[in-house]
Amino acid sequence: MEPSLARYIWTHTKKQQLWILIIVLLSMIPYFMSFDLPKLIVNGPIQGKGFEQPGATQPFMRLHYNLPFIGEVQFFSGFQLDRTTTLFALSLVFLLLVIINGLFKYYINTYKGRLGERMLRRIRFDLVDRVLRFPPRYFKRVKSAEVATMVKDEVEPLGGFIGDAFLQPVLLGGQALTAMLFIVVQNFWLGMIAAVIVAIQIVLIPRMRRRLIVLGRRRQLTARALSGRVGEIVDGIGAVHVHDTSNYERADIAARLGLIFKIRFDLYQWKFMVKFLNNFLAQITPFLFYMVGGYLVIQGRLDVGQLVAVIGAYKDLPGPMKELIDWDQDRQDVQVKYQQVVEQFTVEGLIAPRIGALTIDDPGPMTNPLSAIGLSMTDDGGAMLLDRISLQVKPGETVALVSTSTGGAEALAEAFARLNWPESGRVASGADDLLELPEAVTGRRMSYASSDVFLFQASLRDNLLYGLKHAPLTSVTYDGAAADQQRWNIDEARRSGNPDLDIHSDWIDYASAGATGPHDLFEAVRQVLDAVLLSRDILDLGLRSSADLTRHTELAGRIVELRAALRTRLEHEGLSGLVVPFEPGAYNKEATIGQNLLFGAAAGPELADRALAANPYFASVLRQAGLDRTLYEMGLEIAEQAIELFADLPPDHPFFQQLAFMSAEEIPAYETLLQRLKNRPYETVSESDRAMIITLSFAYIEPRHRFGLLSDELMNKIVAARNRFYEDLPPELQNAVERYDPAKYIAAATVMENVLFGRLGSNHPDAPDRIRSIVYDILDELGLYAELLDVGLDFNVGAGGRRLTSGQRQKLDVARALLKRPDFLILNRPLSALDQRVQEKVLQNVLEEARRDGRSPAIVWVVTNPTMAMMFDRVVVFDSGRLVEDGTHETLLAGGGILKELLS
C-alpha cells in the first residue's frame, strides 16, 4: 500500500480536490460581497447619504467598470430607487447573499464529507481485501481483534481529514500570505518583525510536535494491543475460569489501561504546552509592534497612521496561522495512524489478485493427479514437519494417510488444502503448481475438512451451503425505489473502488451439489447430512425450535393431520396416557393453572410469565370468574409450603431446580410478604401484593407438586374463566396471545409443542424419548420429515458455532466438504471429537456418499486410528516427517512394517 497518506489521497481524489478548491474560491465572491453590504446599507438609505433631497433616487444594480484604455463602460444603467425602496432592495440583497453563502457552505461541507467517507470506505475495503490475500503464516501471529480494530477504529479519523487535506493549507496559506503582504505594504520593517516571528513558529512548532508523533504512535499501539487482549479474553473465557486467572486478567487489563492513560496524559500535557507556546508567539508580535513601533513613533521615525494600519492589518494573521498549525497537527496525527496501519498490512508474499479473481463459469473438473514433489513443510518455529516427500494421488483413488504421532500426515493434508505453504518442493496438480491455480479451481473442485472447524455465526443452513457460494450466479431485478437504491449502491461502490457484486444475488452453486436449483438442493443436503449422521441432531433442533411460518408452510398447513396421526398412534400403542391433550372445554391436569387459564401461547411480553397475573384485564377476568380469592389463597398455601421446604437450603442448592414457583433469590421476599399478609383480610391486600401471590398459583401442576389444592369445582371455574378471557379480549391484547386451537398452528410455540398439542404426563420418566421417536415416525410417514429438517437448519449456530457440540461441528464440516462433490476430497482427522465406532460408521458412509451416482472422487483421509485404513484402496504411512510405507492394506500388513506395528 502507498506509504504516504498525502499521496494516497491525491492519487484517488485529485479531481475532486481541485473541484472543491474551485468551488471554495467561487464562494469567496458572495462572501466578500456580504462584507461590504452592511456599510452600504448604513451609509446609504439609513444615514441618508445620496438621498439628501426629498424624493431623490439612486441607481440600483448599475453595472459599470473602469476598463484600461477604453475608460468607463456602462453595461446597465440600473433602476432608479428612492430611499425606502433602496433600503428594502439592499436588505433583500443581503438576505440573498446570506442564502447563497449558506448554500455554498452546505454544498462544500457535504462534498467534503462525502469525499472523506468515500476514501474511508476505500481504505477499509483495501485493508480487508489485503486480509483476504495475506499468506497463511501471517495469521499465526496476528490477533483477530487487532486487525478488526485497525480496520474499524484506527482509520476512522482519516475520513474527517481527507476533505481538508489539500483545501485547508491552500486557503489558510493564502489568507496568511495576504495578511502578511498587507503588513509588509504598510511598513516594511514592522512586516519583517512579523515575518521573523512567523518563521520561528514554522520552525519551532513542528519540532516540538515530533514528540507528539512518538506519543501518538505509542497510544495507537497500546490501544490496539488492548483490543487484542480483550478479544483474547472473550475467546479464551473458558481457560480463564478453569484456571482461576480472572484476577490475573484484571491486573493485566488494569496495567494496560494505566499505560494508555499515562501516554494519553503525556500527550495532552505536551499538546497544550505546544499550544501555549504557539499562542505566546502569536501575541509576541503585537507586543513588538507596540514597543518597537511606539518607540519609532516617539522618535518621529514612524507615522502614527502607519503604525495603526500595521496593527490593524496584523489582526488577520494569527487566525489563519493558528488554523494552519492545527491542520498540520491533524495531518501528522492521521499520517501516523495511517502509517501504523499500512505497516501492519504490508506483508511479504501477498496472494496475487488473480488467484482469488471472480470466476462465474464452472472451471471444469480437475483430471490431473494431485502430487507432492520433494515437499518439505515446517511449522512456525522452523521444526521440520515433512521432509522431502514425494507422493502422487491419482483421480478416483482413495488414500488413507496413517501417521505416528510425529508423522506429519496432517501437514501434507494442509499443504494439499493450501492452508500452509511449502518450505521447499511443491504441491502440484498435474504440471501446474497448486499454489498458482486460481482458488476458483481448487475451492470448487477440491474440498477440505479438518478437526479444527470454523463456523460463522449464522444458521446451520448458511454454514452448510457456505462452501457453494463462490460467485453471484443470478442477476436480481429490482423495481421502483429498490432499483434506484441498487443503482446508487453500484455507483457508490465504484466511486470508492469497491466491487459492485450483489450480495442479494443467489450465490449458491446448485450444480456443484448435483442440484438444479433451490427446489431440489434439499435432497442433496439430506444425503450428506445422513452420511455424517447429523440428521438426527438437526431434527431434534427442529423439534425444539419454532418454525418460521413464511418458509415452512406445509408444517402449519398439515398440523391437524399431524396431531390426529399422533393421537391414533398413541392409542394404537396403548400409550394414550403419555400425553394429555389440550381440549378447549376441559382442564388439562398436566399443565399449570396459568396455562389452563390462558390456554394459549404468549406472543408478546404483556401476558408472558410474571406479567400475566399483573395484567389488569386478566386480573379483572379472574375477579369476574370468582377466582381471584381462591387463587390468592392457593398462592398463600404454596408460598407457605415452598418456604417450609426450601427456606433452610443455600440458594445454590440443586433442589431449587425443582421449585417452579419462585427462584432461590425470591424466597426471603416471599417470607416477609407472607408475614405481612398473614391474617389480613383479602380486601385490604394491595393489587401488586395480590399479583405477587396469585402468580405462584399459576405455576402449580397437581400431579407434579401434589399439594392437593385442585378440586373439580376449581377446574370448572378455570375453564369458564378461560372462555370469558377470550370473549372480551381487548384489541391491544389481541396480538399478545395465540389461543390454543386444535385446528391451528401456534406460531409462538416450538414444533414439538405444536405436534403434541398437550402436555407430557409427569409420571412417565421415559415419556419424552418415546414421544420423540413416535413423532419422528409420524413426520416421516406424512412426508414432513424434510420440512422438519429444514426447520432444524434454521438453527443459529452461535459465535464460532459454539452452540453446537464439537462433534456436531466436525460432522457439519465434513458434510459441507461432501456437498460440493469435489474431485479431490481431503479430510484431515475430520472427526476426532467422535468416538471410534461413530468415526468408522461416518467414514463408511462418506466413502459411499462420495461415490454415489457413479462419481469417483479421490479421497485423501488422514485417519485418527490405523484400523480405519482398511477401507481405502491405498495406505500411506508417515513417520517422523518421512513417507515410510505406501501400498494396499494387505501388502503393508504382509510386509510387517510400521502399519502392522501401529495396528497391534
Next chain:
Amino acid sequence: MLLKDEVGMLQRVPLFSGIEPAKLKLLAFTSDRVSYGAGEILFRQGDEGDAAYVILSGRADILVDSDGGSIKVAELVPNSIVGEIAILCDVYRTATVRAASPLEALRIRKDHFLRLMREFPDMTIEMVRVLADRLSHTTADLIDARSAKQ
C-alpha cells in the same frame, strides 16, 4: 396421592424411618412421581444407575438374567426401596425391575439422594445402619450356605 401421604409412606421405609418428616417432605417434593403399567420395566440389568425407587403402591418383580433366561429372585411390595445400591456405588444395575401390577413409585434422582445424604448426617447414619444390617444378614446367609455345602 398427595405429598403428605407420600411422606407417611416414606416414613414406613426402614431406610428413612429415622429422618424427620420435614426432610422427608423435601425429598418427596424433589422426587418424581412415576407410574407404570403391569409388565413395564423400571430399569434393566446393566443400565447405569441414575435413580432409586420407593414403591408406593403395586408390586414389582426383581429379575436377574441368566443363561436360561431371566429368573425372578425377589418381589417388591409397597414401602420398599429398590435401586439404591447402584446409585451409592456407581455400579451398573445388578437386576431388572419389572412392574407386576399397576405400580406407583417415587423416583429419587441420584444427585438428590447423594446431596441429601451429605446434608443430613442422621439420614446417612440411618442408611449405614440399614446397609450394615443387611450385610450382616447376607454374611450370615453366606456362612449358612457354605456350611450347608460342606
